[in-house]
Amino acid sequence: MSPSDLLDLTTLQNLVELDDGGHTLLEEMLEIFRDDTPRRIQDILTAAAKGDAEELSRAAHALKGGAGALGAKALRYLAADLEALGRDGSADAGPDLDARLEACFQASQEALQAYLTVLKQKPAES
16 A cells, blocks of 8 residues: 555644644654554454454444544544444454454554654754
8 A cells, every 4th residue: 555545644744733843743643553553453353253343333433533633544444444334233344354454554654654754854944
């Protein structure tokens, strides 16, 4: 996937603007994303394994919110699909759910880190 498939650049730019053009807010949010997302993914996997559609929907909703707030577009879309699946009463997300979630999370992290690296290299505007 390309960075434009993975990231919502408008959301990222809005975060930079909220930080007066800096990158501290984005760095902090990325750290939270890295720390929090594995637990959210595990919650989704546990709910799917138990066949608990309601819990799948709740866990996916939490992941969707975190991913969306940081501009991790592809992960947000995947979580939204899982949330809808659970809301529709199913927890059958397929046998490769773990691999799909992990791959999307890793690719999102890498794209976000690359975005942050480029942002840090830009000279501050006066």
